Amino acid sequence: MTDHALLLVNLGSPASTEVADVRSYLNQFLMDPYVVDLPWPVRRLLVSLILIRRPVQSAHAYASIWWPEGSPLVVLSKRLQEAMKSQWTEGPVELAMRYGEPSLDTVLTRLAGQGITQVTLAPLYPQFADSTTTTVIEEAKRVVRERKLPIRFSILPPFFQDPDYIEALADSARPYLEKDFDHLLLSFHGLPERHLRKLDPSNHCLRGPDCCRTASPQVLATCYRAQCMRSAEAFATRMGLRPEQWSVSFQSRLGKDKWIEPYTEARLDELAAQGVKKLLVMCPAFVADCIETLEEIGDRGREQFQEAGGESLELVPCLNCHPSWVAALKRLCERAPQSV
Numbered sequence: 589m590t591d592h593a594l595l596l597v598n599l600g601s602p603a604s605t606e607v608a609d610v611r612s613y614l615n616q617f618l619m620d621p622y623v624v625d626l627p628w629p630v631r632r633l634l635v636s637l638i639l640i641r642r643p644v645q646s647a648h649a650y651a652s653i654w655w656p657e658g659s660p661l662v663v664l665s666k667r668l669q670e671a672m673k674s675q676w677t678e679g680p681v682e683l684a685m686r687y688g689e690p691s692l693d694t695v696l697t698r699l700a701g702q703g704i705t706q707v708t709l710a711p712l713y714p715q716f717a718d719s720t721t722t723t724v725i726e727e728a729k730r731v732v733r734e735r736k737l738p739i740r741f742s743i744l745p746p747f748f749q750d751p752d753y754i755e756a757l758a759d760s761a762r763p764y765l766e767k768d769f770d771h772l773l774l775s776f777h778g779l780p781e782r783h784l785r786k787l788d789p790s791n792h793c794l795r796g797p798d799c800c801r802t803a804s805p806q807v808l809a810t811c812y813r814a815q816c817m818r819s820a821e822a823f824a825t826r827m828g829l830r831p832e833q834w835s836v837s838f839q840s841r842l843g844k845d846k847w848i849e850p851y852t853e854a855r856l857d858e859l860a861a862q863g864v865k866k867l868l869v870m871c872p873a874f875v876a877d878c879i880e881t882l883e884e885i886g887d888r889g890r891e892q893f894q895e896a897g898g899e900s901l902e903l904v905p906c907l908n909c910h911p912s913w914v915a916a917l918k919r920l921c922e923r924a925p926q927s928v
């Protein structure tokens with residue numbers, strides 16, 4: 589069969605580090621109602637306020653990590669796409685970005701023009717969130733509906749505790765964990781608490797320190813925080829880490845709302861104060877290194893940890909194009925159930 593495409597989708601980056609490009613990217617990203625989930629007039633006002641200062645700050649941050657070939661996130665996603673071509677034999681392997689280019693609209697329209705009728709849609713997010721997984725799926729469905737494309741989807745579900753994903757994390761992180769370290773911080777992207785609450789009709793989430801551990805299968809299916817905890821626990825178990833050797837935190841908070849805790853910034857100070865000298869940080873919510881790992885953790889986080897008394901902070905690279913990840917992704921995508 590050659591009419592069944594694999595479509596990898598990641599978040600996307602600005603077209604360049606120019607402030608105008610960063611502003612336009614942030615505007616598209618933050619005006620997505622799955623990301624800033626407020627009524628349109630409130631969202632428009634809030635995002636316009638954020639766009640006064642943020643593009644200049646973010647452009648500066650992007651410039652500090654940008655590669656000659658472009659944004660690390662996009663370059664690494666393209667490399668993953670290339671690696672997957674030798675794995676996926678049923679048709680072409682394509683890459684789209686939820687924000688910026690190449691858009692889902694461009695890629696799905698091109699695939700339909702080539703006679704592709706079946707697409708395995710792979711949002712590259714291990715843990716479920718409306719602001720990542722849902723928005724990719726809904727945008728892909730919107731394009732097919734509005735352009736009347738004869739495409740049916742299979743959709744890769746969140747794979748936060750899939751043994752293949754955990755094994756890939758273990759294989760990619762092992763060389764770092766074999767070196768001398770005092771503590772491993774697993775830092776996941778954060779989310780406003782509101783995003784968890786609105787998907788939790790049983791009112792289980794964020795009610796006490798153990799709520800993620802006691803989440804029912806129904807709660808776990810949509811609770812990003814509980815899924816992050818499961819990923820971290822499965823990884824720590826696989827690596828044989830003792831409880832005091834690792835912990836979880838959440839990074840990248842934006843705005844004044846309460847986001848899920850503990851915050852990475854606070855944990856960096858606490859760990860230094862507890863006497864941790866050699867800190868390892870890995871970021872399992874990101875499958876490709878990006879501004880959030882390279883700049884927020886690798887640059888600013890390291891500086892903060894050292895100023896607080898730590899000696900070294902080593903950033904464990906994301907899965908990127910690790911052979912175990914490429915093999916895992918092939919198996920995950922082959923198992924993706926047909927949906928629409």
Ligand SMILES: C=CC1=C(C)c2cc3[nH]c(cc4nc(cc5[nH]c(cc1n2)c(C)c5CCC(=O)O)C(CCC(=O)O)=C4C)c(C)c3C=C
Pocket residue numbers: 599600601602614623624642646659661713717719720777778779780812840842873874877878879880
């Ligand atoms: C309300 C704001 C945001 C939510 C909610 C959010 C969720 C979320 N994001 C990722 C993954 C990535 N985010 C990245 C960058 C990024 N994220 C936000 C805001 C929210 N994210 C902003 C404003 C930015 C841009 C950078 C900045 O100005 O700080 C990236 C990296 C993009 C890149 O080009 O490198 C990724 C990847 C997840 C997984 C997630 C929810 C779980």
Ligand SMILES: [Fe+2]
Pocket residue numbers: 777840
């Ligand atoms: Fe983000």
Ligand SMILES: [Fe+2]
Pocket residue numbers: 784792793794799800803807811812813814
């Ligand atoms: Fe929860």
